[in-house]
Amino acid sequence: MKERVILHCDINHCYAQIEEMKFPQLRNVPMAVGGHEESRHGIILAKNLLAKKFKIKTGETLRDAKRKCPELVIVHPNYDDYLYYTEKVKDIYREYTDKVESFGLDEAWVDLSSSSIFGSGEEVAKIIQKRVLEEIGLTISIGVSFNKVFAKLGSDLIKPSGLVVITRENYKETVWPLPVEDLFYVGKATKRKLEVMNINTIGELANTGVEVLRKRFGKMGEVLWGFANGYDLSNVTHIDYQREIKSVGNSVTAIRDIINYEDAKIVFYVLSESVASRLKESGLKGYVVSISLRNNKLEWFTRQQKRDIPTNISKEIMETTLELLKNNYDFSIPLRSIGISVSMLVPDDYPSQMSLFINEEERDKAKRIDETLDKIRNRFGHYSIHRACVLLDSKLTGFSPKEDHIIHPVSYF
Amino acid sequence: MMLYKRYVDVVTLIDKEGTMTPVLIIWDDGAKYKIDRVIEIRKSASVVGGSGILYKCRIKGQVRNLFFEKNRWFIESYHP
Structure with missing residues (x-):
């Protein structure tokens, strides 16, 4: 089978960055996008790099955030703009392949396996990053790999504007030393359970017997083990694909x-x-x-x-x-x-x-x-x-x- | 030179082929500036914030960046 080339593109701190793009002066102050406190939608949805320095976290209440950083500027969300600009970014992805699968507003997988005329995965990734920055004014991080899970992991490693290539040759050095919670679908609860089993890195998870994991986590244990070993074979869906409503x-x-x-x-x-x-x-x-x-x-x-x-x-x-x-x-x-x-x-x-x-x-x-x-x-x-x-x-x-x-x-x- | 984002009224021509060309800029005080020539058209982000389709225009011998953003026009203005 031909090796697949999959990109995972992630718009860095999406909502906050779109606000910065619209109003560049926001780049110079700690800023977060958050709901209206009056109507009690008061949580942080996204924050810029300066706000990150104050250890402000996505999901915490505006009140807590203000306590950490009293001068924090709160911008109310403009969903219409986020939908509009993220769609423009995806339009750029779609110029390179007909396999673009959105994962939320700010993330997407791009499958370049059968469209090599634009260059290698890494080359196209660089072109996409440059174009998104010049044409839309946003920075994105991209992971390039042979499966969706490693591609996503790669895009998370360097922010902003990261580009990480994970190949069959280097994944043991790049992916395996990472903490296990960096892996897709390992959340807080799973992480705690894995820690008890003395599994702290992705490599340790990959080298644990699949039977052991299946016993502890059921079907999901097998899935995670596959993710850690790079066996994920799921396809990037076609742009016309509509998710079945569940x-x-x-x-x-x-x-x-x-x-x-x-x-x-x-x-x-x-x-x-x-x-x-x-x-x-x-x-x-x-x-x-x-x-x-x-x-x-x-x-x-x-x-x-x-x-x-x-x-x-x-x-x-x-x-x-x-x-x-x-x-x-x-x-x-x-x-x-x-x-x-x-x-x-x-x-x-x-x-x-x-x-x-x-x-x-x-x-x-x-x-x-x-x-x-x-x-x-x-x-x-x-x-x-x-x-x-x-x-x-x-x-x-x-x-x-x-x-x-x-x-x-x-x-x- | 400090640039400012100014939304402006623009008269455009849409030809039979569907191509849109800005023809005239109308300033807030009513002053009208004819666009002598569109030098370049491309998608771009603006230094004053926002992004859209950039129409680099020659107006009275000066080059100005005019942007079509979503559904309206702004110019990178030298005056606040």
């Missing part, structure tokens, strides 16, 4: 803490309508309803339940949601954010077994109400029609989940 969900960080069942209920109403509406838009329905709850100590968990009949009706999603909520939370600690998602999806016209104990007429009615709501909202806007109960606290429910959220996290698998 779940449809919505969540919200409420404007104030959700202190009791009634509060949660009205917020869930808004979310369930949005989820139901998006499911119908995609022509899907799902069996499994899950709720995610995050309390104001930022602890987080999810619970899920499978329904007998797949649904995309807000009333039914709501029933399961409330059941889950009742059985799993007592509000001893107030909730900060909550979410619903529906998974195990099947097409909306997928035949389902009717039940003698379910009133199909009622279901049909509920669905028609949903559809009518959607029609009204499409024409007159989200706030044009509401359930009366959400008006009990219009501040708490005053958000439009369908329109407000844009960016979905993606999974490698």
Whole structure:
């Protein structure tokens, strides 16, 4: 088999760098992109190099960040700009191959295996870096390797503007001495477990027997072992490829803490309508309803339940949601954010077994109400029609989940 | 020389082929400057911030960088 040439390109501290590109004076001060503290979306999304010196971390609260660096400049996120400029960057990648796979906004794999007319992987990487800097004004780090996992690892090694080539000849020297948490899909929890097994570097992981890992981590142990040894064979998808939808969900960080069942209920109403509406838009329905709850100590968990009949009706999603909520939370600690998602999806016209104990007429009615709501909202806007109960606290429910959220996290698998 | 980012009104010509050419710049005070010649067109980032399509223009004997950014125009101005 011909050796593959895969680039992983990563726009350095993406959101912050785009803001710097738009306003160059921000390069001279410690700056971070963060949400609005007033609406409690107050976490750091990205920071520039000067802010990094103050040990400001992505994901921490604005308050903590300000404590570390009082003169920190906070810029509110402009997602439209981020989508626009990252897409422009990807347009450059797409000039070199038709295999470009996005991984979030700022990262992408570029497969050059069958497009060698522009030069070797390293040469093309240099051209891409130069063009992105000159044409868009952004620096990117690139890893070049023979599989996706090592390419991604390479792009993480030097920031900003790094270029690291990992080959079959040198990966034992470059990759194996690295700490094991640098490997894709080794997070905090996995790292702790590996440490207990005295596995601290990627090399040690690679040289551990695959049986041992499988016993400890199941299927994932085998996957990680393969990653560490460079056996990852997954393909870079074609630019036309559309990820199959596996779940449809919505969540919200409420404007104030959700202190009791009634509060949660009205917020869930808004979310369930949005989820139901998006499911119908995609022509899907799902069996499994899950709720995610995050309390104001930022602890987080999810619970899920499978329904007998797949649904995309807000009333039914709501029933399961409330059941889950009742059985799993007592509000001893107030909730900060909550979410619903529906998974195990099947097409909306997928035949389902009717039940003698379910009133199909009622279901049909509920669905028609949903559809009518959607029609009204499409024409007159989200706030044009509401359930009366959400008006009990219009501040708490005053958000439009369908329109407000844009960016979905993606999974490698 | 310090440069400033100034958004400006621009009159453009879009020809039958779909090619867009800036023709006239209108300053905030209403002053109009005819673009005598477009010297160069390419994608570029600007030193004053932002990026887009650079139209390097000759205006009254001077060369100025005019950018089409997303959906509007700015010029690298010598005046704030």
